[in-house]
Amino acid sequence: MAGSGASDDEVAFEVEHCIRIFKSGRVERFFGSDPVPASTDSATGVASKDRSISPDVSVRIYLPPAAKGAGDNNDASEKKKLPVLVYFHGGGFCLHTAFNFVFHGYLTSLATRAGAIVVSVDYRLAPEHPVPAAYEDAWQALVWVASHAPPGSGDEPWLADYGDFSRLSLAGESSGANIAHHMAMRAEGGLPGGVRIRGIALVHPYFLGDGKVPSEDNDPAMAANVVAMWRMVCPGTTGVDDPRINPLADGAPALDAMACDRVLVCVAEKDVVCDRGRAYGGRAQGQRVGRGGGGPRGGRERTLLPSR
Template identity: 40%
Template sequence: MAGDTAPHVVEDLLGVVQLLSDGSVVRGDESVLGPKEPLPDVPGVEWKDVVYHAAHGLRVRVYRPASSSGTGSVKLPVLVYFHGGGYCLGSFAQPPFHAFCLRSAAELPAVVLSVQYRLAPEHRLPAAIDDGAQFLSWLRCQAELGAGADPWLAESADFARTFISGVSAGANLAHHLTIQVATARLPVSPVRVVGYVLLSAFFGGAERTASEADPPAGVSLPVEICEQLWHMSLPVGASRDHPVANPFGSESPSLAPVELPPALVVAPLGDVLRDRVLGYAARLKDMGKDVELAEFEGQQHGFSVLQPFGQAADELMRVLRRFVYQGDTNAER
Protein backbone atom coordinates (compact mmCIF):
# COMPACT_ATOMS: atom_id res chain seq x y z
CA MET A 1 0.00 0.00 0.00
CA ALA A 2 1.18 3.50 -0.82
CA GLY A 3 0.58 4.64 2.72
CA ASP A 4 3.17 2.13 3.97
CA THR A 5 6.01 3.65 1.92
CA ALA A 6 8.94 4.47 4.20
CA PRO A 7 10.14 8.09 4.24
CA HIS A 8 12.80 8.72 1.60
CA VAL A 9 15.40 11.41 1.06
CA VAL A 10 14.11 14.35 -0.97
CA GLU A 11 17.04 16.69 -0.37
CA ASP A 12 20.63 15.88 0.55
CA LEU A 13 23.00 18.66 1.57
CA LEU A 14 26.63 17.58 1.34
CA GLY A 15 25.75 14.24 2.92
CA VAL A 16 25.30 15.80 6.37
CA VAL A 17 21.74 17.16 6.27
CA GLN A 18 18.98 15.08 4.71
CA LEU A 19 15.38 16.24 4.36
CA LEU A 20 12.97 13.29 4.18
CA SER A 21 9.65 13.03 2.39
CA ASP A 22 7.71 13.13 5.67
CA GLY A 23 9.32 16.47 6.59
CA SER A 24 11.75 15.02 9.12
CA VAL A 25 15.45 15.86 9.04
CA VAL A 26 18.44 13.57 9.57
CA ARG A 27 21.70 15.27 10.55
CA GLY A 28 25.12 13.68 10.25
CA ASP A 29 28.53 14.65 11.55
CA GLU A 30 29.42 18.10 10.24
CA SER A 31 33.02 17.74 11.38
CA VAL A 32 33.75 15.96 8.08
CA LEU A 33 33.36 19.36 6.39
CA GLY A 34 35.75 21.14 8.77
CA PRO A 35 39.53 21.30 9.14
CA LYS A 36 41.33 17.97 9.43
CA GLU A 37 44.00 19.27 11.79
CA PRO A 38 43.22 20.86 15.18
CA LEU A 39 43.45 24.64 15.22
CA PRO A 40 45.87 26.32 17.63
CA ASP A 41 44.59 27.93 20.80
CA VAL A 42 44.87 31.65 21.48
CA PRO A 43 46.40 32.34 24.88
CA GLY A 44 45.10 35.04 27.16
CA VAL A 45 41.39 34.70 26.28
CA GLU A 46 38.67 33.46 28.63
CA TRP A 47 35.41 32.06 27.29
CA LYS A 48 32.22 30.52 28.60
CA ASP A 49 28.72 29.66 27.39
CA VAL A 50 25.63 31.47 28.72
CA VAL A 51 21.98 30.64 27.99
CA TYR A 52 20.14 33.59 26.45
CA HIS A 53 16.91 31.83 25.37
CA ALA A 54 15.93 29.06 27.77
CA ALA A 55 12.79 27.97 25.88
CA HIS A 56 14.80 27.18 22.75
CA GLY A 57 17.94 26.15 24.63
CA LEU A 58 20.02 28.77 22.83
CA ARG A 59 23.38 29.93 24.13
CA VAL A 60 25.93 32.63 23.50
CA ARG A 61 29.66 32.01 23.84
CA VAL A 62 31.24 34.95 25.66
CA TYR A 63 34.92 35.72 25.00
CA ARG A 64 37.05 38.33 26.68
CA PRO A 65 40.77 38.97 27.18
CA ALA A 66 41.77 37.69 30.59
CA SER A 67 43.39 41.09 31.20
CA SER A 68 39.93 42.73 31.06
CA SER A 69 38.67 40.89 34.13
CA GLY A 70 38.30 42.76 37.39
CA THR A 71 36.32 45.84 38.32
CA GLY A 72 39.18 48.25 37.62
CA SER A 73 39.78 47.19 34.01
CA VAL A 74 39.02 49.34 30.96
CA LYS A 75 35.76 48.32 29.28
CA LEU A 76 35.97 47.00 25.74
CA PRO A 77 33.80 47.28 22.63
CA VAL A 78 31.32 44.45 22.08
CA LEU A 79 31.45 42.40 18.87
CA VAL A 80 28.29 40.34 18.35
CA TYR A 81 29.13 37.50 15.94
CA PHE A 82 26.91 35.09 14.00
CA HIS A 83 28.46 31.96 12.48
CA GLY A 84 27.99 30.85 8.89
CA GLY A 85 26.62 27.74 7.23
CA GLY A 86 23.92 28.89 4.84
CA TYR A 87 21.35 28.91 7.67
CA CYS A 88 21.39 25.08 7.48
CA LEU A 89 24.81 24.17 8.88
CA GLY A 90 27.27 25.37 11.47
CA SER A 91 27.52 25.96 15.18
CA PHE A 92 29.01 28.68 17.34
CA ALA A 93 31.08 25.92 18.96
CA GLN A 94 32.74 24.61 15.76
CA PRO A 95 36.53 25.11 15.76
CA PRO A 96 36.80 27.58 12.82
CA PHE A 97 34.23 30.00 14.28
CA HIS A 98 35.66 29.52 17.77
CA ALA A 99 39.16 30.32 16.48
CA PHE A 100 38.01 33.52 14.77
CA CYS A 101 36.31 34.69 17.96
CA LEU A 102 39.36 33.89 20.08
CA ARG A 103 41.53 35.97 17.74
CA SER A 104 39.03 38.84 17.70
CA ALA A 105 38.82 38.95 21.49
CA ALA A 106 42.60 38.95 21.83
CA GLU A 107 43.67 41.16 18.95
CA LEU A 108 41.03 43.87 18.65
CA PRO A 109 40.64 43.57 21.74
CA ALA A 110 36.91 43.15 22.39
CA VAL A 111 34.25 41.28 24.25
CA VAL A 112 33.03 38.84 21.57
CA LEU A 113 29.56 37.32 21.79
CA SER A 114 29.17 34.34 19.43
CA VAL A 115 25.47 33.55 19.11
CA GLN A 116 23.77 30.20 18.62
CA TYR A 117 20.60 30.26 16.50
CA ARG A 118 18.16 27.69 15.16
CA LEU A 119 18.91 26.09 11.80
CA ALA A 120 16.83 25.20 8.75
CA PRO A 121 15.22 23.12 7.40
CA GLU A 122 13.88 22.19 10.86
CA HIS A 123 13.41 25.91 11.57
CA ARG A 124 13.01 27.81 8.34
CA LEU A 125 13.66 31.51 8.05
CA PRO A 126 12.96 33.91 9.61
CA ALA A 127 13.56 31.70 12.70
CA ALA A 128 17.30 32.46 12.79
CA ILE A 129 16.66 36.20 12.47
CA ASP A 130 14.04 36.00 15.21
CA ASP A 131 16.65 34.32 17.42
CA GLY A 132 19.15 37.06 16.67
CA ALA A 133 16.54 39.65 17.69
CA GLN A 134 15.89 37.71 20.90
CA PHE A 135 19.61 37.79 21.59
CA LEU A 136 19.83 41.55 21.15
CA SER A 137 16.84 41.92 23.49
CA TRP A 138 18.72 39.77 26.02
CA LEU A 139 21.79 41.98 25.55
CA ARG A 140 19.65 45.08 26.14
CA CYS A 141 18.46 43.53 29.42
CA GLN A 142 22.05 42.84 30.41
CA ALA A 143 22.96 46.46 29.75
CA GLU A 144 19.98 47.64 31.80
CA LEU A 145 21.06 45.47 34.73
CA GLY A 146 24.37 47.31 35.07
CA ALA A 147 26.33 45.76 37.92
CA GLY A 148 23.69 43.02 38.16
CA ALA A 149 24.45 41.70 34.65
CA ASP A 150 26.51 38.62 33.90
CA PRO A 151 29.78 39.36 35.73
CA TRP A 152 31.94 39.20 32.60
CA LEU A 153 29.71 41.67 30.79
CA ALA A 154 29.37 43.92 33.82
CA GLU A 155 33.15 44.05 34.20
CA SER A 156 34.32 44.14 30.59
CA ALA A 157 31.61 45.22 28.10
CA ASP A 158 31.10 48.76 26.84
CA PHE A 159 27.53 48.34 25.56
CA ALA A 160 27.64 51.81 23.98
CA ARG A 161 30.21 50.50 21.49
CA THR A 162 28.44 47.44 20.08
CA PHE A 163 29.07 46.05 16.60
CA ILE A 164 26.90 43.44 14.88
CA SER A 165 28.88 41.05 12.70
CA GLY A 166 28.81 37.66 11.06
CA VAL A 167 30.28 35.48 8.35
CA SER A 168 28.37 34.15 5.32
CA ALA A 169 24.78 33.45 6.49
CA GLY A 170 25.80 35.11 9.75
CA ALA A 171 26.60 38.27 7.75
CA ASN A 172 23.17 38.08 6.14
CA LEU A 173 21.70 37.80 9.63
CA ALA A 174 23.81 40.74 10.82
CA HIS A 175 22.46 42.87 7.97
CA HIS A 176 18.83 42.13 8.84
CA LEU A 177 19.32 42.75 12.55
CA THR A 178 21.09 46.04 11.87
CA ILE A 179 18.12 47.12 9.74
CA GLN A 180 15.73 46.20 12.58
CA VAL A 181 17.77 48.25 15.06
CA ALA A 182 18.21 51.20 12.68
CA THR A 183 14.47 51.39 11.94
CA ALA A 184 13.61 51.12 15.67
CA ARG A 185 11.67 47.89 15.10
CA LEU A 186 14.10 46.34 17.59
CA PRO A 187 14.73 48.64 20.57
CA VAL A 188 18.14 47.97 22.12
CA SER A 189 18.94 51.08 24.19
CA PRO A 190 21.08 51.43 26.32
CA VAL A 191 23.01 49.20 23.89
CA ARG A 192 24.28 51.36 21.00
CA VAL A 193 25.02 49.67 17.69
CA VAL A 194 27.78 51.87 16.29
CA GLY A 195 28.75 49.71 13.31
CA TYR A 196 28.20 46.42 11.52
CA VAL A 197 30.55 44.02 9.79
CA LEU A 198 29.67 41.67 6.93
CA LEU A 199 32.28 38.98 6.23
CA SER A 200 31.72 37.07 2.95
CA ALA A 201 28.02 37.93 3.07
CA PHE A 202 25.56 35.27 1.90
CA PHE A 203 23.03 37.04 -0.33
CA GLY A 204 20.99 35.60 -3.17
CA GLY A 205 18.66 36.40 -6.02
CA ALA A 206 16.56 34.63 -8.63
CA GLU A 207 18.71 35.95 -11.47
CA ARG A 208 22.34 34.85 -11.43
CA THR A 209 25.08 37.48 -11.33
CA ALA A 210 28.09 37.36 -13.64
CA SER A 211 30.25 35.70 -10.98
CA GLU A 212 27.53 33.10 -10.37
CA ALA A 213 27.01 32.42 -14.08
CA ASP A 214 30.77 32.18 -14.71
CA PRO A 215 32.35 31.37 -11.33
CA PRO A 216 36.01 31.96 -10.45
CA ALA A 217 38.12 28.82 -10.52
CA GLY A 218 38.05 26.47 -7.54
CA VAL A 219 35.40 28.24 -5.47
CA SER A 220 34.85 26.96 -1.93
CA LEU A 221 31.10 27.53 -2.21
CA PRO A 222 29.61 26.52 -5.60
CA VAL A 223 26.54 28.39 -6.83
CA GLU A 224 24.53 25.15 -6.85
CA ILE A 225 25.15 24.74 -3.11
CA CYS A 226 24.14 28.38 -2.52
CA GLU A 227 20.86 27.77 -4.30
CA GLN A 228 20.25 24.53 -2.41
CA LEU A 229 20.88 26.27 0.91
CA TRP A 230 18.33 28.96 0.06
CA HIS A 231 15.83 26.31 -1.07
CA MET A 232 16.21 24.51 2.27
CA SER A 233 16.18 27.60 4.49
CA LEU A 234 13.67 30.06 2.99
CA PRO A 235 9.94 29.64 3.63
CA VAL A 236 8.50 26.83 1.49
CA GLY A 237 7.68 28.15 -1.96
CA ALA A 238 9.73 31.36 -1.62
CA SER A 239 12.05 32.42 -4.42
CA ARG A 240 15.62 33.62 -3.96
CA ASP A 241 14.28 37.16 -4.33
CA HIS A 242 12.67 36.80 -0.90
CA PRO A 243 13.72 39.85 1.19
CA VAL A 244 15.87 37.70 3.50
CA ALA A 245 17.97 36.52 0.56
CA ASN A 246 17.92 39.60 -1.66
CA PRO A 247 17.97 42.95 0.18
CA PHE A 248 17.50 44.75 -3.15
CA GLY A 249 14.81 42.52 -4.65
CA SER A 250 11.38 43.74 -5.75
CA GLU A 251 9.83 42.57 -2.45
CA SER A 252 12.44 44.29 -0.27
CA PRO A 253 11.81 47.69 1.33
CA SER A 254 14.13 50.50 0.29
CA LEU A 255 17.15 51.08 2.50
CA ALA A 256 17.54 54.67 1.28
CA PRO A 257 15.66 56.28 4.21
CA VAL A 258 17.26 54.05 6.85
CA GLU A 259 19.92 55.71 9.02
CA LEU A 260 22.41 52.86 9.07
CA PRO A 261 25.50 52.82 11.27
CA PRO A 262 28.87 52.62 9.48
CA ALA A 263 29.42 49.33 7.67
CA LEU A 264 32.54 47.28 7.00
CA VAL A 265 31.91 44.99 4.01
CA VAL A 266 34.58 42.32 3.44
CA ALA A 267 34.60 40.94 -0.10
CA PRO A 268 36.78 37.95 -1.00
CA LEU A 269 37.24 38.27 -4.77
CA GLY A 270 37.57 34.51 -5.34
CA ASP A 271 34.01 34.05 -4.10
CA VAL A 272 31.12 33.01 -6.34
CA LEU A 273 29.06 35.59 -4.39
CA ARG A 274 31.59 38.36 -5.11
CA ASP A 275 29.24 40.39 -7.30
CA ARG A 276 26.47 40.33 -4.70
CA VAL A 277 28.82 41.55 -1.96
CA LEU A 278 30.38 44.26 -4.14
CA GLY A 279 26.90 45.25 -5.33
CA TYR A 280 25.66 45.53 -1.75
CA ALA A 281 28.47 47.93 -0.85
CA ALA A 282 28.02 49.94 -4.06
CA ARG A 283 24.24 50.30 -3.61
CA LEU A 284 24.67 51.53 -0.04
CA LYS A 285 27.39 53.99 -1.08
CA ASP A 286 25.10 55.31 -3.83
CA MET A 287 22.51 55.98 -1.11
CA GLY A 288 25.07 58.02 0.81
CA LYS A 289 25.70 55.42 3.51
CA ASP A 290 29.01 55.16 5.37
CA VAL A 291 30.54 51.99 3.92
CA GLU A 292 34.11 50.72 4.04
CA LEU A 293 34.76 48.04 1.43
CA ALA A 294 37.71 45.71 2.07
CA GLU A 295 38.52 43.56 -0.96
CA PHE A 296 40.68 40.44 -0.59
CA GLU A 297 42.17 39.42 -3.92
CA GLY A 298 42.07 35.66 -4.64
CA GLN A 299 40.44 34.77 -1.31
CA GLN A 300 37.58 32.31 -1.01
CA HIS A 301 34.15 32.66 0.55
CA GLY A 302 34.55 32.43 4.31
CA PHE A 303 38.34 32.70 4.27
CA SER A 304 38.24 34.19 7.78
CA VAL A 305 37.11 30.81 9.11
CA LEU A 306 38.43 28.46 6.41
CA GLN A 307 41.95 29.62 7.30
CA PRO A 308 41.52 31.56 10.54
CA PHE A 309 45.29 31.84 11.07
CA GLY A 310 46.26 32.56 7.45
CA GLN A 311 47.84 35.74 6.08
CA ALA A 312 44.51 37.06 4.78
CA ALA A 313 42.95 36.50 8.21
CA ASP A 314 45.88 38.41 9.73
CA GLU A 315 45.16 41.36 7.44
CA LEU A 316 41.43 41.09 8.19
CA MET A 317 42.18 41.42 11.91
CA ARG A 318 44.06 44.65 11.22
CA VAL A 319 41.16 45.99 9.12
CA LEU A 320 38.62 44.96 11.75
CA ARG A 321 40.61 46.50 14.59
CA ARG A 322 40.88 49.81 12.71
CA PHE A 323 37.13 49.81 12.01
CA VAL A 324 36.14 48.99 15.59
CA TYR A 325 38.47 51.51 17.19
CA GLN A 326 38.02 54.42 14.78
CA GLY A 327 34.98 55.40 16.87
CA ASP A 328 37.24 56.22 19.81
CA THR A 329 38.05 59.57 18.25
CA ASN A 330 34.52 60.15 16.95
CA ALA A 331 32.25 58.86 19.67
CA GLU A 332 29.10 60.47 18.34
CA ARG A 333 29.41 58.91 14.90
Protein backbone atom coordinates (compact mmCIF):
# COMPACT_ATOMS: atom_id res chain seq x y z
CA MET A 1 0.00 0.00 0.00
CA ALA A 2 2.84 2.37 0.79
CA GLY A 3 4.32 1.74 -2.65
CA SER A 4 0.97 2.49 -4.27
CA GLY A 5 0.73 5.80 -2.42
CA ALA A 6 4.23 6.79 -3.42
CA SER A 7 3.48 5.97 -7.06
CA ASP A 8 0.38 8.15 -6.97
CA ASP A 9 2.56 11.13 -6.05
CA GLU A 10 5.18 10.46 -8.72
CA VAL A 11 4.86 12.86 -11.67
CA ALA A 12 5.13 11.40 -15.16
CA PHE A 13 4.55 14.61 -17.13
CA GLU A 14 3.99 18.26 -16.30
CA VAL A 15 3.62 21.60 -18.00
CA GLU A 16 3.88 24.16 -15.22
CA HIS A 17 0.63 25.96 -14.36
CA CYS A 18 -1.25 23.87 -16.97
CA ILE A 19 -1.39 20.12 -16.38
CA ARG A 20 0.26 17.47 -14.22
CA ILE A 21 0.01 13.75 -14.94
CA PHE A 22 1.00 11.15 -12.37
CA LYS A 23 2.35 7.68 -13.05
CA SER A 24 -0.77 6.27 -11.46
CA GLY A 25 -2.82 7.85 -14.27
CA ARG A 26 -4.26 10.61 -12.11
CA VAL A 27 -4.49 13.96 -13.91
CA GLU A 28 -4.52 17.46 -12.42
CA ARG A 29 -5.67 20.31 -14.64
CA PHE A 30 -5.01 23.74 -13.21
CA PHE A 31 -7.59 25.73 -15.16
CA GLY A 32 -10.38 25.50 -17.69
CA SER A 33 -12.48 22.74 -16.15
CA ASP A 34 -15.09 24.72 -14.18
CA PRO A 35 -18.36 24.86 -16.15
CA VAL A 36 -20.99 27.58 -16.18
CA PRO A 37 -24.61 26.72 -16.96
CA ALA A 38 -26.35 27.45 -20.22
CA SER A 39 -28.63 30.46 -19.90
CA THR A 40 -30.02 33.54 -21.58
CA ASP A 41 -27.52 36.37 -21.38
CA SER A 42 -29.19 39.47 -19.95
CA ALA A 43 -26.84 41.89 -21.72
CA THR A 44 -27.04 40.48 -25.25
CA GLY A 45 -30.20 38.38 -25.28
CA VAL A 46 -28.24 35.39 -26.59
CA ALA A 47 -29.82 32.12 -25.42
CA SER A 48 -27.78 28.96 -24.93
CA LYS A 49 -28.61 25.33 -24.37
CA ASP A 50 -26.69 22.06 -24.07
CA ARG A 51 -27.28 18.95 -26.17
CA SER A 52 -25.83 15.50 -25.79
CA ILE A 53 -25.01 13.89 -29.14
CA SER A 54 -23.57 10.64 -27.80
CA PRO A 55 -22.15 9.36 -24.52
CA ASP A 56 -18.83 10.99 -25.48
CA VAL A 57 -19.85 14.16 -27.30
CA SER A 58 -21.99 17.14 -26.36
CA VAL A 59 -22.40 20.69 -27.60
CA ARG A 60 -23.49 24.08 -26.33
CA ILE A 61 -25.62 26.00 -28.83
CA TYR A 62 -25.89 29.80 -28.84
CA LEU A 63 -28.91 31.45 -30.48
CA PRO A 64 -28.74 35.24 -30.93
CA PRO A 65 -31.84 37.44 -30.76
CA ALA A 66 -31.41 38.10 -34.51
CA ALA A 67 -33.05 34.70 -35.03
CA LYS A 68 -36.31 36.20 -33.86
CA GLY A 69 -36.00 39.09 -36.30
CA ALA A 70 -38.95 37.90 -38.33
CA GLY A 71 -41.28 38.33 -35.39
CA ASP A 72 -43.10 35.90 -33.15
CA ASN A 73 -44.62 33.78 -35.90
CA ASN A 74 -44.22 30.13 -34.96
CA ASP A 75 -44.08 29.07 -38.61
CA ALA A 76 -40.49 27.90 -39.16
CA SER A 77 -40.61 29.21 -42.74
CA GLU A 78 -41.10 32.74 -41.36
CA LYS A 79 -38.18 32.60 -38.95
CA LYS A 80 -34.96 34.35 -39.88
CA LYS A 81 -32.24 32.01 -41.11
CA LEU A 82 -28.77 32.63 -39.72
CA PRO A 83 -25.25 31.44 -40.53
CA VAL A 84 -24.05 28.43 -38.53
CA LEU A 85 -20.59 28.38 -36.95
CA VAL A 86 -19.19 25.17 -35.45
CA TYR A 87 -16.53 26.06 -32.87
CA PHE A 88 -13.79 23.88 -31.39
CA HIS A 89 -12.19 25.12 -28.17
CA GLY A 90 -8.43 25.10 -27.61
CA GLY A 91 -6.30 23.80 -24.77
CA GLY A 92 -3.61 21.62 -26.33
CA PHE A 93 -6.06 18.70 -26.69
CA CYS A 94 -5.87 18.21 -22.92
CA LEU A 95 -7.37 21.30 -21.25
CA HIS A 96 -10.64 23.22 -21.10
CA THR A 97 -14.24 22.36 -21.82
CA ALA A 98 -16.80 23.93 -24.11
CA PHE A 99 -18.75 24.88 -20.99
CA ASN A 100 -16.21 26.95 -19.07
CA PHE A 101 -16.74 30.65 -18.47
CA VAL A 102 -14.08 31.84 -20.93
CA PHE A 103 -15.61 30.17 -23.96
CA HIS A 104 -19.16 30.78 -22.80
CA GLY A 105 -18.58 34.53 -22.58
CA TYR A 106 -16.60 34.69 -25.81
CA LEU A 107 -19.11 32.72 -27.87
CA THR A 108 -22.06 34.63 -26.42
CA SER A 109 -20.40 37.79 -27.68
CA LEU A 110 -19.51 36.22 -31.02
CA ALA A 111 -23.05 34.97 -31.61
CA THR A 112 -24.58 38.39 -31.11
CA ARG A 113 -21.92 40.34 -33.04
CA ALA A 114 -21.84 37.91 -35.96
CA GLY A 115 -25.57 37.27 -35.95
CA ALA A 116 -24.85 33.56 -36.16
CA ILE A 117 -25.86 30.35 -34.44
CA VAL A 118 -22.75 29.01 -32.72
CA VAL A 119 -22.34 25.32 -31.90
CA SER A 120 -19.47 24.79 -29.45
CA VAL A 121 -18.21 21.21 -29.34
CA ASP A 122 -17.15 19.50 -26.11
CA TYR A 123 -14.78 16.70 -27.12
CA ARG A 124 -12.84 14.15 -25.09
CA LEU A 125 -9.46 15.21 -23.74
CA ALA A 126 -6.05 13.58 -23.56
CA PRO A 127 -4.35 11.90 -21.81
CA GLU A 128 -7.44 9.93 -20.80
CA HIS A 129 -8.52 9.93 -24.45
CA PRO A 130 -5.49 10.47 -26.70
CA VAL A 131 -5.63 11.98 -30.17
CA PRO A 132 -7.36 11.02 -32.49
CA ALA A 133 -10.31 10.90 -30.04
CA ALA A 134 -10.78 14.68 -30.37
CA TYR A 135 -10.96 14.41 -34.16
CA GLU A 136 -13.51 11.62 -34.04
CA ASP A 137 -15.68 13.52 -31.57
CA ALA A 138 -15.45 16.71 -33.63
CA TRP A 139 -16.44 14.86 -36.79
CA GLN A 140 -19.41 13.28 -35.05
CA ALA A 141 -20.56 16.73 -33.93
CA LEU A 142 -20.09 18.24 -37.40
CA VAL A 143 -22.08 15.46 -39.06
CA TRP A 144 -24.81 15.94 -36.44
CA VAL A 145 -24.98 19.67 -37.17
CA ALA A 146 -25.13 19.07 -40.93
CA SER A 147 -27.94 16.54 -40.48
CA HIS A 148 -30.26 19.48 -39.74
CA ALA A 149 -29.97 20.87 -43.27
CA PRO A 150 -33.12 20.32 -45.36
CA PRO A 151 -34.39 17.70 -45.82
CA GLY A 152 -32.40 16.41 -42.88
CA SER A 153 -33.63 14.45 -39.91
CA GLY A 154 -31.94 16.44 -37.14
CA ASP A 155 -34.06 16.98 -34.06
CA GLU A 156 -32.58 20.21 -32.65
CA PRO A 157 -35.14 22.98 -33.39
CA TRP A 158 -32.69 25.87 -33.08
CA LEU A 159 -30.68 24.39 -35.95
CA ALA A 160 -33.57 23.06 -38.00
CA ASP A 161 -35.66 26.24 -37.72
CA TYR A 162 -33.01 28.97 -37.79
CA GLY A 163 -29.89 27.52 -39.43
CA ASP A 164 -28.84 28.56 -42.94
CA PHE A 165 -26.63 25.65 -43.97
CA SER A 166 -25.45 27.38 -47.12
CA ARG A 167 -23.46 29.53 -44.66
CA LEU A 168 -21.79 26.88 -42.51
CA SER A 169 -18.31 27.71 -41.20
CA LEU A 170 -15.82 26.21 -38.76
CA ALA A 171 -13.57 27.97 -36.27
CA GLY A 172 -11.30 27.29 -33.33
CA GLU A 173 -8.22 28.50 -31.53
CA SER A 174 -4.97 26.64 -30.81
CA SER A 175 -5.77 22.91 -30.78
CA GLY A 176 -9.32 23.85 -31.77
CA ALA A 177 -7.92 25.49 -34.90
CA ASN A 178 -5.99 22.29 -35.60
CA ILE A 179 -9.26 20.38 -35.29
CA ALA A 180 -11.10 22.82 -37.58
CA HIS A 181 -8.44 22.31 -40.25
CA HIS A 182 -8.76 18.54 -40.08
CA MET A 183 -12.55 18.67 -40.20
CA ALA A 184 -12.39 20.81 -43.35
CA MET A 185 -10.02 18.28 -44.89
CA ARG A 186 -12.18 15.32 -43.93
CA ALA A 187 -15.36 17.03 -45.17
CA GLU A 188 -14.02 16.88 -48.72
CA GLY A 189 -15.63 13.44 -48.73
CA GLY A 190 -19.02 15.01 -48.10
CA LEU A 191 -21.42 15.94 -45.31
CA PRO A 192 -25.10 14.98 -44.92
CA GLY A 193 -27.43 16.64 -47.39
CA GLY A 194 -24.55 17.81 -49.57
CA VAL A 195 -23.74 20.55 -47.05
CA ARG A 196 -20.51 22.39 -47.84
CA ILE A 197 -18.28 24.33 -45.49
CA ARG A 198 -18.09 27.94 -46.59
CA GLY A 199 -14.93 28.84 -44.69
CA ILE A 200 -12.72 28.19 -41.68
CA ALA A 201 -11.20 30.59 -39.15
CA LEU A 202 -8.03 29.42 -37.42
CA VAL A 203 -6.89 31.49 -34.45
CA HIS A 204 -3.20 30.97 -33.49
CA PRO A 205 -3.39 27.38 -34.77
CA TYR A 206 -1.49 24.64 -32.96
CA PHE A 207 0.80 23.48 -35.75
CA LEU A 208 4.37 22.25 -35.35
CA GLY A 209 7.11 21.02 -37.66
CA ASP A 210 10.69 19.90 -37.95
CA GLY A 211 13.26 22.65 -38.26
CA LYS A 212 13.33 25.73 -36.08
CA VAL A 213 11.33 28.84 -37.01
CA PRO A 214 12.11 32.36 -35.70
CA SER A 215 8.95 32.69 -33.59
CA GLU A 216 10.14 29.83 -31.38
CA ASP A 217 12.78 32.22 -30.02
CA ASN A 218 9.97 34.26 -28.43
CA ASP A 219 9.87 31.72 -25.58
CA PRO A 220 12.17 28.69 -25.99
CA ALA A 221 10.76 26.99 -22.89
CA MET A 222 7.22 27.29 -24.21
CA ALA A 223 8.35 26.07 -27.63
CA ALA A 224 9.72 22.94 -25.95
CA ASN A 225 6.52 22.54 -23.94
CA VAL A 226 4.21 22.57 -26.96
CA VAL A 227 6.30 19.84 -28.58
CA ALA A 228 6.31 17.76 -25.39
CA MET A 229 2.58 18.27 -25.01
CA TRP A 230 1.93 16.99 -28.52
CA ARG A 231 3.88 13.81 -27.79
CA MET A 232 1.85 13.38 -24.60
CA VAL A 233 -1.60 13.89 -26.15
CA CYS A 234 -0.78 11.71 -29.18
CA PRO A 235 1.44 8.86 -27.96
CA GLY A 236 1.20 7.15 -31.35
CA THR A 237 2.63 10.15 -33.18
CA THR A 238 5.57 9.92 -35.55
CA GLY A 239 6.77 13.30 -34.25
CA VAL A 240 6.41 16.96 -35.16
CA ASP A 241 6.09 16.15 -38.87
CA ASP A 242 3.08 13.95 -38.22
CA PRO A 243 0.45 15.37 -40.63
CA ARG A 244 -1.93 15.72 -37.69
CA ILE A 245 0.27 18.42 -36.16
CA ASN A 246 2.07 19.58 -39.32
CA PRO A 247 -0.35 19.91 -42.24
CA LEU A 248 2.53 21.16 -44.42
CA ALA A 249 4.75 18.10 -43.86
CA ASP A 250 5.91 15.93 -46.73
CA GLY A 251 3.22 13.33 -47.24
CA ALA A 252 0.44 15.42 -45.67
CA PRO A 253 -2.70 15.79 -47.81
CA ALA A 254 -2.54 18.82 -50.10
CA LEU A 255 -4.55 21.78 -48.84
CA ASP A 256 -6.39 22.01 -52.15
CA ALA A 257 -8.42 19.04 -50.91
CA MET A 258 -9.89 21.25 -48.19
CA ALA A 259 -13.68 21.43 -48.42
CA CYS A 260 -13.95 25.21 -48.21
CA ASP A 261 -13.11 28.27 -50.27
CA ARG A 262 -12.17 30.78 -47.56
CA VAL A 263 -9.51 30.52 -44.89
CA LEU A 264 -8.91 33.09 -42.16
CA VAL A 265 -5.71 32.62 -40.16
CA CYS A 266 -5.06 34.80 -37.10
CA VAL A 267 -1.62 34.73 -35.52
CA ALA A 268 -0.25 36.31 -32.35
CA GLU A 269 3.14 37.93 -32.98
CA LYS A 270 4.67 36.71 -29.70
CA ASP A 271 3.27 33.18 -29.97
CA VAL A 272 5.87 30.48 -30.50
CA VAL A 273 3.74 28.90 -33.25
CA CYS A 274 3.17 32.23 -35.04
CA ASP A 275 5.42 31.39 -37.99
CA ARG A 276 3.77 27.99 -38.42
CA GLY A 277 0.43 29.76 -38.81
CA ARG A 278 1.91 32.21 -41.31
CA ALA A 279 3.33 29.37 -43.39
CA TYR A 280 -0.01 27.58 -43.35
CA GLY A 281 -1.81 30.73 -44.48
CA GLY A 282 0.62 31.19 -47.34
CA ARG A 283 0.21 27.60 -48.48
CA ALA A 284 -3.58 27.81 -48.27
CA GLN A 285 -3.54 30.90 -50.46
CA GLY A 286 -1.13 29.45 -52.96
CA GLN A 287 -3.00 26.21 -53.67
CA ARG A 288 -6.07 26.23 -55.84
CA VAL A 289 -9.46 25.39 -54.37
CA GLY A 290 -10.70 21.83 -54.47
CA ARG A 291 -13.89 20.59 -56.07
CA GLY A 292 -16.81 22.95 -55.87
CA GLY A 293 -14.35 25.91 -55.89
CA GLY A 294 -15.31 29.51 -56.18
CA GLY A 295 -12.42 31.44 -54.72
CA PRO A 296 -11.02 34.49 -56.51
CA ARG A 297 -9.59 33.70 -59.98
CA GLY A 298 -9.73 29.98 -59.21
CA GLY A 299 -7.68 30.25 -56.00
CA ARG A 300 -8.63 29.98 -52.36
CA GLU A 301 -9.34 33.26 -50.60
CA ARG A 302 -6.99 33.55 -47.63
CA THR A 303 -6.77 36.31 -45.06
CA LEU A 304 -3.93 36.49 -42.53
CA LEU A 305 -4.49 38.69 -39.49
CA PRO A 306 -1.36 39.32 -37.37
CA SER A 307 -1.71 40.85 -33.93
CA ARG A 308 -0.73 44.48 -33.54
